[in-house]
Amino acid sequence: xxxxxxxxxxxxxxxxxxxxxxxxIAAVNAAETxxxxxxxxxxxxxxxxSSFTCIRKMTPVRHFYVDNLIGDINGTLAAAHAPExxxxxKGSVVQLVxxxxxxxxxxxxxxxxxxxxxxxxxxxxxxxxxxxRGFVDVMNRFGGNCFSCHAPAREPWxxxxxxxxxxxPIPIDHKMTGALQRSDPRCGEEVLEDGDSMxxxxxxxxxxxxxxxxxxxxxx
Ligand code: HEC
Numbered sequence: 001x002x003x004x005x006x007x008x009x010x011x012x013x014x015x016x017x018x019x020x021x022x023x024x025i026a027a028v029n030a031a032e033t034x035x036x037x038x039x040x041x042x043x044x045x046x047x048x049x050s051s052f053t054c055i056r057k058m059t060p061v062r063h064f065y066v067d068n069l070i071g072d073i074n075g076t077l078a079a080a081h082a083p084e085x086x087x088x089x090k091g092s093v094v095q096l097v098x099x100x101x102x103x104x105x106x107x108x109x110x111x112x113x114x115x116x117x118x119x120x121x122x123x124x125x126x127x128x129x130x131x132x133r134g135f136v137d138v139m140n141r142f143g144g145n146c147f148s149c150h151a152p153a154r155e156p157w158x159x160x161x162x163x164x165x166x167x168x169p170i171p172i173d174h175k176m177t178g179a180l181q182r183s184d185p186r187c188g189e190e191v192l193e194d195g196d197s198m199x200x201x202x203x204x205x206x207x208x209x210x211x212x213x214x215x216x217x218x219x220x
Pocket of ligand 1: 094
């Protein structure tokens with residue numbers, strides 16, 4: 001009888017020891033998975049000035065341009081062309097004008113903005129400089145908040161405004177955004193079309209009026 005009791009105690013010990021072992025193995029696996037996903041995260045987190053380039057080197061979609069920082073351009077294009085709207089994949093870059101960018105960051109990093117990070121750039125022949133970056137609180141140079149202007153297009157367009165996704169329209173038409181794309185200083189030679197110089201001139205006047213208005217508002 002004693003021997004049976006002893007055997008069952010040993011068996012019980014073995015079961016406990018084994019299950020602890022199993023749990024440990026599971027924990028090690030989980031830790032490894034964590035490290036893998038961290039590695040993937042790093043490739044995207046590493047966004048700096050060199051992530052941005054001549055807008056016309058990106059892929060055109062209708063009147064704007066897209067790219068993907070981790071090579072998933074097909075996923076980005078699929079979202080951009082989805083007739084009912086879709087969530088853009090991680091790494092997506094979207095630009096309408098050379099100086100304003102949306103980048104789709106890691107899942108869960110900013111639920112309010114659908115994980116989009118907003119950037120305002122300064123661009124010249126030498127390349128891009130990041131003036132501002134962030135999530136809910138990035139303002140463009142006229143004092144408009146990127147996130148709140150894009151929020152009406154949240155569903156089902158994943159914050160992409162275009163012309164008819166519910167955002168308040170901006171006073172810049174596609175002739176002007178086209179002219180800005182064709183004169184992006186990072187691309188080298190300008191490739192202006194008929195009417196572009198006039199569009200750029202009008203834009204300059206509007207920008208200066210906009211900046212003057214903001215300056216007055218800040219002052220008084
Ligand atoms: C006053 C509102 C407003 C503000 C502020 C604003 N946007 Fe937009 N944005 C729009 C609208 C409207 C469009 C679509 C214009 C069109 O194609 O007719 C647009 C277009 C874009 C696009 C092209 C994709 C799309 O949504 O159609 C990007 C990228 C973009 N904006 C980024 C930004 C960033 C970055 C900021 C801040 C630095 C910003 N925007 C600030 C209203 C705004």
